[in-house]
Amino acid sequence: MRTKFSIELMALTDELAHMARLAHESAERASVALVGSDLTAAYEVFALEEQVQIEHAKCEDRSVILLALEAPVARDLRHVVTAIQIADDLLGVAAALSRVADVVVRRYPEPVALQPLSEMLAEISGAVADMAGTVVRVIAAQNPPRDRILVPRDETLDRLRAQVADAASDAGWPHGSAMAIDIAMLAHHFGRCADHSVRIGQLIRFFHTGIPLYAQVEG
Template sequence: MRTKFSYELTTLSDELAQMARLAHEATERATVALTDTDLAAAFEVFALEERLQAKHANCEDRSVILLALEAPVARDLRHVVTATGLADDLFGIGVALSRVADAVVRRHPQPVAPPHIIPLLSGMASATVELATAAAAAITSQPPSPDLAPTPRDRTVEHLHRQLLRVIADTSWDYGSAMAVDLALLAQQYERCAAHCGRIGRLIRFLHTGIPLSAQVDH
């Protein structure tokens, strides 16, 4: 029974590593779609989200199998709980980026934003790629490394989001309320990606320390 448990746990870790790579790739392709108004890249993001959804379902099923095999010790239980949370967050990144890609498709062949807004969105996209890179590196290392994990202290996306909101709320905004709402929603998707990456870092620290996410302190 223990051998079966170890096998399923290793397979679950492999599934998570694949999800991390897919989520990272999605951040890169979404950046290309956004900055270059690239329709092909946008559709690649849709395809990556579908693959993430399938992997997410696999991880959920395997987690149930692991819990049903035997009463796991505390460390094993933390591993399964962490894996379930990681799968949720990696899939959440895919969902958020799919909405970014959808905005590109809807606006095509026009850019998703006026020229002076593109640098703000591009900055958010680049910061998200960096966070996803850290998340993938942390998850794919064996065992998952808290030293490589993204930190919730990174506020780059949040700061750029605030800048964007100030611009679209200014009285000099000449592009209409519909465009302003679309841009606010678009920026929100990147905030969600950053939040998922930050939670991934907390989950990996929980795996190693047992400290609940809500009790962790950012240094």
């Protein structure tokens, strides 16, 4: 019975790793869609979200079965509960990226923003893709570092998001309310991706160390 349970836990981890790779690919395609007003890349983001939804359902089903039939305790229980939360966050990343793709599709063939904001949005989207790549690595790591934040916040990303949002809400904004709303929402959606990514790092550290999320402070 214990061997079967261990196999199920490994399968759960593999499903999370697959979800993370899909979310990372979605972040990369969303960046391409945004930077190049690329309709094909935008629709690829939608398709990837659907795949993440399928994988999320698999993780959820496997987790419920493990909790209901195996009654795990201690570290095994932490493994299952953490996996459920990580799956939810990965689904949140994919959903936020789909909202980014929505904006690209709605404004096509026009760009989402004009210079210099388009350049700033490109940098933001690239930073979010980098964070998603970090999530892939920390989920796959057998023994991640126990004494530091695994997915740190990107201060440059946060600063650029604030600048973009401020520019779109400025009283002298010359490009109309529709573009201003779209840009503000893009900043919000990318912020959600970053928040989910950071939280996944915290959850993985909690699993390995038992340190609760509220006690994990960046040095």
